[in-house]
Amino acid sequence: MIRSIFKRKGLSCDDVMEVLQSYLDGETDAATARGVAAHLDDCVDCDRESTVFKNIKVSLASNAAPVDPDIMASIRAFSDRITSGEIE
Numbered sequence: 001m002i003r004s005i006f007k008r009k010g011l012s013c014d015d016v017m018e019v020l021q022s023y024l025d026g027e028t029d030a031a032t033a034r035g036v037a038a039h040l041d042d043c044v045d046c047d048r049e050s051t052v053f054k055n056i057k058v059s060l061a062s063n064a065a066p067v068d069p070d071i072m073a074s075i076r077a078f079s080d081r082i083t084s085g086e087i088e
């Protein structure tokens with residue numbers, strides 16, 4: 001039996017991007033946090049993006065070191081892909 005590796009139950013990528021920062025800050029409610037965690041398990045794109053955000057938080061926390069331009073470029077590219085509808 002073939003199972004889609006892109007099983008998308010619950011939150012969409014857009015939903016996750018909207019709450020990702022709050023989620024990483026621990027500011028979402030438990031149901032949302034579960035939904036985001038489940039989505040990140042299933043979605044390589046959002047999982048990668050959450051790693052980028054985590055890295056930014058770490059770099060901000062460590063003496064406001066400048067954010068790596070590569071990371072910023074990655075964020076911009078990702079937002080562009082969402083905006084252009086490439087990611088649902």
Ligand SMILES: [Zn+2]
Binds near residue numbers: 012039043044045046
């Ligand atoms: Zn996603």
